[in-house]
Amino acid sequence: AQSVTQLGSHVSVSEGALVLLRCNYSSSVPPYLFWYVQYPNQGLQLLLKYTTGATLVKGINGFEAEFKKSETSFHLTKPSAHMSDAAEYFCAVSGSNSNYQLIWGAGTKLIIKP
Amino acid sequence: NAGVTQTPKFRVLKTGQSMTLLCAQDMNHEYMYWYRQDPGMGLRLIHYSVGEGTTAKGEVPDGYNVSRLKKQNFLLGLESAAPSQTSVYFCASSYGQGHNSYGYTFGSGTRLTVV
Numbered sequence: 001a002q003s004v005t006q007l008g009s010h011v012s013v014s015e016g017a018l019v020l021l022r023c024n025y026s027s028s029v030p031p032y033l034f035w036y037v038q039y040p041n042q043g044l045q046l047l048l049k050y051t052t053g054a055t056l057v058k059g060i061n062g063f064e065a066e067f068k069k070s071e072t073s074f075h076l077t078k079p080s081a082h083m084s085d086a087a088e089y090f091c092a093v094s095g096s097n098s099n100y101q102l103i104w105g106a107g108t109k110l111i112i113k114p
Numbered sequence: 115n116a117g118v119t120q121t122p123k124f125r126v127l128k129t130g131q132s133m134t135l136l137c138a139q140d141m142n143h144e145y146m147y148w149y150r151q152d153p154g155m156g157l158r159l160i161h162y163s164v165g166e167g168t169t170a171k172g173e174v175p176d177g178y179n180v181s182r183l184k185k186q187n188f189l190l191g192l193e194s195a196a197p198s199q200t201s202v203y204f205c206a207s208s209y210g211q212g213h214n215s216y217g218y219t220f221g222s223g224t225r226l227t228v229v
Contacts, residue, residue, distance in 0.1 A: 009154060034217070043118070043204055043220030044157075090156060101172070102218070104156040 002027045004093050006105035014113045019063075019078040021108050023091030026072060033074040034092040034102065035065055044090060050074065061085070086112045116140050120205050120221035127195040127228045135190040135224050137205030145208045146188040147172075147218070148180060150201040157204065163188055195228045202226070 007022040025031055032051050036044040048059025055067040061084075065076045074091060091105040118139045127133055137146065144165050149157040159172030161180040169180045177199060179191045188207075192199060202225050206218040 004156075036218075041222070043206075043222045044218070045220070046217030049217065101159055101162070104158075106154055106156040 002031070002093050002103045004091050004103055004105035006089075006091050006108045008108055009106065010109045010111060012111040012113060013081045015083055016080050019076070019081045019085065019110065021076040021089050021091075021110065023065075023074045023076065023105060024072055025074065025091075025093045027093055032094045033065075033067060034094070035059065035063070035074075035076050036090045036092065037061075038088045038090065038107075040087070047076070047089070081110075081112050083112050083114070086110055118205055118207055118219050118221040120203075120224050122224060123222065124225050125227070127192075127226065129195060129197060129228060131195050132191070132193050133195065133226075134192075135203055135205075135226075137188045137190070137207075137221060138186055139188075139205075139207040139219070140186060141207060141209075141219065142185070143207035143209055143219070144185075145210070146182065147206045147208075148178070148188065148190045149204045149206065150174065151204060151223075152201050160190065160203075195226075197228045200226060200228045 003026045005024045034049045035047040037047050038044045048057045050057045050067045058064045063078045088107045088109045090107045092102040094102045121136045147162040148160040158174045163169050163182040166185040181189045202223045204223050205221040208218045
């Protein structure tokens, strides 16, 4: 069965510092990986996704993520945090399971300190 | 603006009452989903639909029913609400399913409290 683990329910960084949100997955088939962002009182928005090809994926708002098969990871990074990045971030995986549904991580709330 | 619209945005129910949540999308997406979001548990799929007139059970379907009579609408019903159904409910739609999607489009959510 597929699963997604996001390390840290809350991550706090200073404005201008590196953002690193961790996502590890388990999948018996080649995974497709997604990061979504949820701003307060809003629905989720797609940040970026990995399907095939280049393992470094660039998304919106300066975020990027790297697929590392050997580490079964898909960590999300941003070189310099901005106050507007404060939100909850969700990692999700999809593969060739019976219904191709996305499996979601529990989410990581990113807190930006001024 | 194109997207997914959920109504209502907030609702308080008494135990045993029934209600229907409406989801409407104007992107001509085939696939639609109902999720619930609870603290520390991410999103859990309740039911989904792969096209007009079809529905299927997700991860946590008990206590809920759905209908997709029109392609653009996906209704979630609670026949007899229970406090355990207190949650934030999200509807989403997509062009493709899972890894074949170009990303899911989410509504802004319905915050339901059952007392």
